[in-house]
Amino acid sequence: MPELQLLRHDHAAALLAFEQENRAYFGASVPDRGDEYFARFDARHSSLLAEQADGLCYFHVLVGDGDEVLGRVNLVDVADGSADLGYRIAEKAAGQGLATTAVRRICVLAATEYGLTALRASTTLDNAGSQAVLARTGFVRTGETVLDGHPGLSYERSLDADALLP
Template identity: 45%
Template sequence: MKHNKLSISLLKTEDAEALLAFERVNRKYFSSTLPDRGDDYFHLENITNIIASIEEEQKRDLCYMYTVRNSDEEIVGRVNLFSVVRGDMQSAELGYRIGEKHNRKGYGTAAAALAIREAFETHGLHRLYASTDPANIGSQIVLIKNRFQFTGRTPEYIQINEKWYDSIHFSLLRKDWKK
């Protein structure tokens, strides 16, 4: 699926080398706002095995993990639909990360828009939700530009680098997205 100069595609084992390069370049940047993945993650064999597991989870409708690529086919980010719940809920959590050198170009907003379309049109979900650090204004802007509504705040929601951080929460219903 494409949006201007960006496209998203489901993560697959063929992406392992390019994804590993992307994650290595951005490790320090990402670990400033997200829990670090640990040294073991950053080996080709390990990341290939992780992607193979994700492919199985995607087949079982548990998650949908996408690479975000620019017009040169370079991975510039990731956008994910995870914690998929079917039955009475029909929901998933939206997550995204854009590489440091690609920030402030609208890529997060565009990638989220593509994943939201996939969530509602391809996967038939009813609701998406997302959480972010209250200090991460860029992430909040991504959500608000994509019609998410603020739903609340949880104190000491996540521990990063041995410190607890609050989280603010947003959600988007399919009917509100279509407006």
């Protein structure tokens, strides 16, 4: 089973490969990151690590055999005990339950390691897979939203550290 790791500087090459290999796949359900993202990847990676060091965000990679990145699970805009959850899984690893497992793990980390009490998430209306992951992991639909011009749904999940631990 892939390991969820807090993003580090040495993940950069594998993370860039993950993003490049899955660009078209991700683009089918979420807005494309654009060419600038890839052209300035190293600077962006360093910037993310600085935000993480400041406690503003927690970025994670799902690492498989040979240190291959199979997914990302991020907590951003950390403030007042809550954060926004975002995740993406490689096309070749989709449909294997990795997103559900990773979101469950991040909920535990958010509560026990980062001291968060709630998470928010959103997805486009046409992303049934992401909606299913959120439902399976205890998120409750709270309304409608717009994501980069596309209609979407918003979700929330309360975190109780004691209830999340096995």
